[in-house]
Amino acid sequence: MQRRRALKHLLFIAGGMVMFPSCWRDQRKSSIALSNLHINSEEENLLAEIVGSIIPESDSVGGKGLNLHLFVLKMVDDCHSEEDQHVFMRGLRAWNREMKNFSGSTFVLADPPQRHSYLVTIDQDKAHPLSGFFAITKRRVIQGYVNSEYVMKNEVIYELVPGRYNGYADA
Template identity: 45%
Template structure:
């Protein structure tokens, strides 16, 4: 076998190996890899709808455009305790089941009533979701570059400054 054919076949095999994991991924699953919680594509769509309702599009991008739902999913998967992860999933399922036929405006009113309540899986879910979504928004590239203009280096040093007493 000549060398050129061997190199060509090695590249074809390497491409197939790189493509294989995406083909083996279960259909209907979340678009990002989650290790501790199991979410479906419909769950991800519901979280995207909630992110859009929580941070709507104004002069700044919406929660959906900033992919806050993916940030929340990853943070809950990596940073929350197993108990909070279970509460998150149960509360999300309960809220999703209750709001399947609701319009975004009706979902917004049900969310505002949730904020007034003290207990329940839905309340705990929304509290976790809201805190993580706000964290994701404040740490997003858009906010850091356009809203909170961060100066990496301190301003110039002024040694002799006259103070008015």
């Protein structure tokens, strides 16, 4: 339902950036135009759930609400090596299989505490088979989040024109 609602707007805002949907009726493709990654809508939805678990909704909008999964896709597609892209795709495709081993459920069907403990496990275990995928994803989610229009305007304010410098400000 969420996806359908988003599609009605035709444009996605990924962390404040407008992205044009490509072939949005086609379930075999991602909702944004990508040059190197081949992502279907199921994988895209899964990534949205992962991103939403890395930075969850609370009293403020989280990673999913900011469409940061699209930002992650954009960055992995444009700013990473082919090798990184393979790691990313392999990790995304292995995600549910590993999750089932871990908790007996797919990620999308798991409840929030289950998802969280899965993420914590991968985050802390550098030898985990999904570690590479997770490092790329987490890094890009954090980047997209702290540099999002929402955060920069409402939470940790970014000043384009500070107009001052004080080297002895009170700590």
